[in-house]
Amino acid sequence: MPKIHFIAIGGAAMHNLALALKTKGYEISGSDDEIYEPSKSLLAQHGILPEEFGWFPEKITTDLEAVIVGMHARPDNPELLKAQELGIPVESYPSFLYKQSLNKQRIVIAGSHGKTSITSMVLHVLKTLGRKFDYLVGARIEGFELMASLSDAPIIIIEGDEYLASPIDRRAKFLLYQPHICLISGIAWDHINVYPTFESYTDSFKTLIAGLPKAGSLFFDQTDSVLNHLTADCPEHCEKTGYEAHPAKIDNGQTILKGEDGKSYPIQVFGEHSLKNLNGARLICEQIGVNQSDFYEAIATFKGAAKRLELVASSETSLLYKDFAHAPSKVKATTQALKNQFPSRKLVACLELHTFSSLNPAFLPEYAETLNLADEAIVYLSEHAREIKRMDRMEESVVKTYFKHPNLKVIRDAETLKQVILAQTWSNANLLMMSSGTFDGLDLPALGNEMGLLSV
Structure with missing residues (x-):
């Protein structure tokens, strides 16, 4: 069977395509400088997790049928340059x-x-x-x-x-x-x-x-x-x-x-x-x-895709949902959906600004009033994510000015976020956690349990 090498194999689509081809009988190899869960465990389970992280031009050999390069790699990636030098076909995963x-x-x-x-x-x-x-x-x-x-x-x-x-x-x-x-x-x-x-x-x-x-x-x-x-x-x-x-x-x-x-x-x-x-x-x-x-x-039996208004924990009078929402239109639609579904319950909505766009002050006006159907709103700014993306620190006053929510808190670390949430009374109230990140590793099922809810 053909041999295919993946540069930046840890990406969501990249690792799944790699696994699909492995299942089909292809010989698969790959590299990445960082791989997170669940990609890491799935690649390991199928025997194609790189032995060590980094880029290794020696993996690029003339017996490869193709090299598939992910967007996480840079144009000067040493494996990509080696593939181009050897004349091996280089593809994006869509092509x-x-x-x-x-x-x-x-x-x-x-x-x-x-x-x-x-x-x-x-x-x-x-x-x-x-x-x-x-x-x-x-x-x-x-x-x-x-x-x-x-x-x-x-x-x-x-x-x-x-x-x-x-x-x-x-x-x-x-x-x-x-x-x-x-x-x-x-x-x-x-x-x-x-x-x-x-x-x-x-x-x-x-x-x-x-x-x-x-x-x-x-x-x-x-x-x-x-x-x-x-x-x-x-x-x-x-x-x-x-x-x-x-x-x-x-x-x-x-x-x-x-x-x-x-x-x-x-x-x-x-x-x-x-x-x-x-x-x-x-x-x-x-x-x-x-x-x-x-x-x-x-x-009627569809329960939703993972992280798309996904129920994490519940009680008779309270629900904890997580959602992948990060773009302004998604934030507004998700907040509105939960408030309309349970109009008599208080809604606390927490949004982590995690993407390049959302951490750019020039883009913040797009978030105006997106959280306004929430009774209380929290914007989470991960210092870790900001440093990795090399973005400037946004002042609390700037965030509040653009979101235009009367009860908006700005929080920058997971422990403070957790304590603010646990200080609330969770009777006849719902919590919505929105992010394409992880709130710096905050364990949402465990948080739900501490709120008095049962994990689903």
Whole structure:
């Protein structure tokens, strides 16, 4: 079988693609200068965890069929330079995945927010119905061992990220997949470190839409004004369909769908954002031959993707949720979802600013009023994350000015955060923890237990 080497193998998509290829029989090697959980344990479990961290040009040998380079690597990475010197084909993981799926129907879920959840919903439905498919998704889903799969399946469902493909291919990842069916879930400026203006950010989505094939299909959130503008230029040879939140009602904290088939379906996710995602997933599934009743019965058992409004601990009067939300649009939607689901309970929302964009003061105005539906709000600024990213220290007054929340606290260390949370009364109150980081390693299930909740 072919030999493939991964530069920056520890990345979320990178290590899952490596594991999928190992499962397929490929001989896999890799390197990285840092690998965190769960990547580390999974790579070790499959026998492809690098023996030591760092970059080792001697691993690049002429018997390699290809070298796949991740965005974490730099253009002057010594292994990358060695591969180029030896003339070994160098691929980003999106370009490699495209070549692996040339003979498949490619379905790409894109957008600034919701793409992981929509992709996860589609995968859950197809798996529940016994359909054969390949996939790449950005979060763990119940019932799936890996976040990627490559087989002889006729279709592949790909979460299409707009971040750059690799250090030597500065195109948005989703442009490399050349989808037959595309969904765009919403547009909100993100990744300010590589898209310094809103226009530069939306240009990639414009290119994605313009490149759709003849008889292709585009689905989009029609409640998004930016998307309505962008999709106006959808090629005439492509079918275009807008969607909005799926009709539903909330009954005693339970969301119940009003099915297109006339029946009612209790579901396990909630919030208008989730109902939009669900409706988008329904349209994708119908496009590939899933009938409505089968979709509703399958989606009723979907518990959500990992870290997407994931319930960590609960009691009869209190809930602790964690969410991957970090971009302003995600923060606002997640806070709104939890407040609307439990309107009579106090909501404490804690957001860690962890990404390059969120730690840049020039981007902070995008967060204005995103936490305003929370009764109390906390912004967590990790000094460790700031130092690693070499960002300037943000003053508390600056953060408060831009967030515009009347009860906002700014906290910079995990122990203080924990004590502030434990000082609260958690009767008839919910806690929402939002971050793409870890709050400097704060153990959320243990925190829930100290709040008097039981881990789920």
